[in-house]
Amino acid sequence: MGVQRIRSKQEGFQLAHEQHQELLTALHECMEACNHCFDACLKEENVKMMAECIRLDRECADICGFLEAAISRNSPFISQLAQVCAEVCEACGEECRRHDHEHCKKCAEACMKCAEACRNVA
Known part of the structure; x- marks a missing residue:
């Protein structure tokens, strides 16, 4: 049982996850930003x-983590998952932009960057 490889015209053979390295980085950064924002939002004075x-931070962190894992195992559904992930990231980013907290601003930035990277793959 060998490691599955993808043939790229410019780079010869490469591991499937290497093809999506930029997306993997964006996914991980977004997941971390969402988890931080989630935690910080829970400590805000007006949690309601x-x-x-908070809800979208959880959704976004979860889908980013799932897509990251799917890429690492070369799932045949990467493109479809990336489309869903882009939508969730954008929704989370838009919600975070509504708040003035620094953690929300950083999360919004990471979400929008991740949404763009997802769209490039979808």
Whole structure:
């Protein structure tokens, strides 16, 4: 049982996850930003006001982690998952932009960067 490889015209053979290295980096950074934002939002004075941000932080971190794992195992559904991930990242980023907290601003930036990277693969 060998490691599955993809043939690229410019680079010869490469491991499947190497083809998506930029996306993997964006996914991991987004997941970390969302987890940090989630935790920080729970500590805000008006947690109820942050409920949608908290919910979307969890959704986004989860889909980013799932897509990261799917890429590492060369799932045949990478393109479809990337499309869903882009939508979730964008929704989370838009929600985070509504708040003035520094953790929300950083999360919004990571989400939008990740959404773009996902769209490039989808």
